[in-house]
Amino acid sequence: MTKQSITMSLIFAAAIILASVILKQGIVEFKTLDRSVSVKGLAEKEVMANxxxxxxxxxxxxxxxxxxxxxxxxxxxxxxxxxxxxxxxxxxxxxxxxxxxxxxxxxxxxxxxxxxxxxxxxxxxxxxxxxxxxxxxxxxxxxxxxxxxxxxxxxxxxxxxxxFTGLNDIKPEMIQQATEKAREVAQKFASDSNSTLGKIKSARQGQFTIADRDSNSPHIKRVRVVSSLEYYLVD
CATH class of the missing domain: 3.30.70.2970 (Protein of unknown function (DUF541), domain 2)
Structure with a gap:
């Protein structure tokens, strides 16, 4: 082989190795970005019928x-x-x-x-x-x-x-409570898995439900909502 051929072969081999490293790093970064945890947060509140x-x-x-x-x-x-x-x-x-x-x-x-x-x-x-x-x-x-x-x-x-007709008045507070509880669960999961909790990937607010607290107290209502959130996990 000529000196020129050897040089070209070395350059080609180096290019392949570099491309492999870059591709591998990209896959690792993609998987890291895709790591997430899905959690739910429940908020409940007792209210009087109006x-x-x-x-x-x-x-x-x-x-x-x-x-x-x-x-x-x-x-x-x-x-x-x-x-x-x-x-x-x-x-x-x-x-x-x-x-x-x-x-x-x-x-x-x-x-x-x-x-x-x-x-x-x-x-x-x-x-x-x-x-x-x-x-x-x-x-x-x-x-x-x-x-x-x-x-x-x-x-x-x-x-x-x-x-109970005052749902709109308590919605913001209850949504905040549900979100905070969901984040607490996600934070605990991230800590247990030696990860850092990242940004919210997706969020979905559940439907509000109003029901009697019990059969003997129909004038006392229990309002519930469940929020579903998905957070990114970062190493």
Whole structure:
């Protein structure tokens, strides 16, 4: 081989070695950049309901529809007086038209002995931003029973609904708490793996949920949110 050929071979070999080193370094740097940890952060907060819907339903049965409607109107006045006594304003109470069922309205229908022909239901709804007034009135509802007004409570549409409408006011604080807790978990993982926690690679805010704290305290709500974050890890 000539001196020139040897020189060219050495240059070519050096170039291959250098390229290999550069490629290897690039792969190492790429893998390092791709190293990450995914974590979740939970934030919970107990809040009091600030809105309440109280359906007050009762029914009457009889064979004289005119008399039934008259009795219904009298009892409705008694219910409204009861509500006024416990601090509910007129604009917090609404009375729906009576629901009347006639058992003889269907073709070939017949009444069995002792059955009443008409069944009339009254529906009065309380909508208030003061749930405590409803909770207090519920403890005194036996006063209506003493006047012959049996309030239905076992029907699904007769359940008292306690609602929390202030979610937007607490969202920023809860998102911050969830993010901080997620970072604490990621920091612990990085420390245990002898790494340094880097920047956020991706983040996703979960859906806020509002539920009763327990079955005995529907007026107390538990708000939850879970944030999912992914952090880079740096050696």
């Amino acid at each position: 809105t309440v819907i109280w359906p007050i339903n009762y029914s009457l049965a009889g064979n004289d529809l005119t008399a039934l409607i008259g009795e219904l109107e009298t009892k409705n006045q008694a219910v409204r007086a009861f509500l006024a006594l416990h601090g509910f304003a007129d604009d917090e109470v609404s009375v729906a038209p009576p629901n009347v069922a006639d058992k003889l309205a269907q073709p070939y229908a017949q009444l069995e002995k002792g059955q009443m022909r008409y069944f009339v239901m009254s529906s009065i709804t309380v909508y208030s931003h003061e749930p405590e007034k409803v909770r207090h009135a519920l403890t005194k509802v036996t006063q209506l029973a003493k006047q012959g007004i049996a309030i239905s409570s076992d029907r699904y549409d007769a359940k008292v609904q306690y609602i």
